Amino acid sequence: MAITRKPDFSNLTSMGVGGRPQELYEPESFGEFCELLAVLDDPFILGGGCNTIFPDGNFSRPVIRTKKLGKLHVEEDGRVYAEAGVGINRIIRQTVTAGLRGLEQLAGIPGTVGGGTAMNAGNGPDACFGNYIKKLHVIAPGAGSVETIDSAEVPWRYRNWGMNDADAGGAGSWIVVAVEMELEPGNVSELRAEMERCERRKADNQPLNEASSGCMFKNPGAGPSAGKLVESCGLKGLREGGASVSGMHANFIVNSERHASSEDVKRLMERVIGQVYEQTGCQLEPEVVFARDLAFV
Numbered sequence: 001m002a003i004t005r006k007p008d009f010s011n012l013t014s015m016g017v018g019g020r021p022q023e024l025y026e027p028e029s030f031g032e033f034c035e036l037l038a039v040l041d042d043p044f045i046l047g048g049g050c051n052t053i054f055p056d057g058n059f060s061r062p063v064i065r066t067k068k069l070g071k072l073h074v075e076e077d078g079r080v081y082a083e084a085g086v087g088i089n090r091i092i093r094q095t096v097t098a099g100l101r102g103l104e105q106l107a108g109i110p111g112t113v114g115g116g117t118a119m120n121a122g123n124g125p126d127a128c129f130g131n132y133i134k135k136l137h138v139i140a141p142g143a144g145s146v147e148t149i150d151s152a153e154v155p156w157r158y159r160n161w162g163m164n165d166a167d168a169g170g171a172g173s174w175i176v177v178a179v180e181m182e183l184e185p186g187n188v189s190e191l192r193a194e195m196e197r198c199e200r201r202k203a204d205n206q207p208l209n210e211a212s213s214g215c216m217f218k219n220p221g222a223g224p225s226a227g228k229l230v231e232s233c234g235l236k237g238l239r240e241g242g243a244s245v246s247g248m249h250a251n252f253i254v255n256s257e258r259h260a261s262s263e264d265v266k267r268l269m270e271r272v273i274g275q276v277y278e279q280t281g282c283q284l285e286p287e288v289v290f291a292r293d294l295a296f297v
């Protein structure tokens with residue numbers, strides 16, 4: 001198992017901000033994962049880091065990254081088995097190529113199967129990762145082994161699987177180590193066209209060349225989207241230190257020159273929430289996960 005001392009969070013997350021944890025562990029098997037959970041105090045579980053912001057400075061919790069749990073099996077009959085560290089775009093490409101329908105609608109969402117499950121990542125309110133999962137291989141809070149649960153036992157919500165607080169990790173958290181799906185057959189060229197359409201739409205509307213965590217705020221249940229609200233309040237371009245509200249998509253905060261701090265991002269989010277509330281009465285909620293640490297509360 002790889003153990004890295006004091007790695008730089010700015011290389012571990014897509015926003016490119018944050019300080020350093022004492023240690024980063026990368027288990028290569030479920031057994032190693034369980035062993036780590038038995039000995040580490042309050043670890044933070046990290047997938048691709050595409051929706052996570054760590055605090056500046058030292059991070060006292062150890063971090064376990066799932067990247068090396070990368071087994072993916074796609075069967076002709078539609079059964080799919082993917083470990084937590086498999087890239088979301090890898091599972092999409094492989095199922096589309098195999099002529100299996102469903103995941104093509106999520107094309108362009110970065111991150112891992114574990115993060116995609118925990119965030120119930122998706123495209124709009126209907127096409128969500130959790131919709132396609134049949135079974136989950138999980139480690140229950142405090143357990144020393146992996147168990148299998150049905151998707152029906154998971155209280156799926158909008159952009160959250162509902163099993164943990166937002167900052168998963170530690171003895172009190174459920175952890176995904178793998179998922180199983182059963183996908184229906186589809187026409188490969190139609191699936192590929194849909195996958196490419198989704199990717200193009202993202203490239204046309206989102207600042208994909210700049211460091212970000214994707215959408216920072218959840219869409220309110222009714223009315224305009226979070227991005228439309230932020231834009232209607234004239235907040236595009238609003239800046240705190242190195243972080244700014246994207247001029248291309250108002251629900252993105254970007255770290256364009258890669259010198260923003262975590263505090264810049266947090267302060268900018270607070271200003272956006274305050275101004276949107278003042279002008280529209282709508283209370284925006286963060287979609288992005290702030291990794292909890294005593295140094296950051």
Ligand SMILES: Cc1cc2nc3c(=O)[nH]c(=O)nc-3n(C[C@H](O)[C@H](O)[C@H](O)COP(=O)(O)OP(=O)(O)OC[C@H]3O[C@@H](n4cnc5c(N)ncnc54)[C@H](O)[C@@H]3O)c2cc1C
Pocket residue numbers: 014044045046047048049050051052066084108109110111112113114115116117118119120121122123159166167168169174175176177206208212213214215289
């Ligand atoms: C450019 C861009 C575009 C994006 N577009 C979208 C979009 O269209 N739709 C969307 O929903 N999201 C989008 N996102 C956000 C992000 O891609 C998703 O939330 C994705 O699911 C995050 O996966 P990850 O592996 O990077 O998660 P991480 O950021 O590593 O983790 C996110 C959360 O999941 C927890 N977690 C991670 N792995 C596990 C595990 N194995 N078990 C339990 N908990 C775990 C972490 O502790 C953390 O709380 C976008 C992000 C970017 C940068």
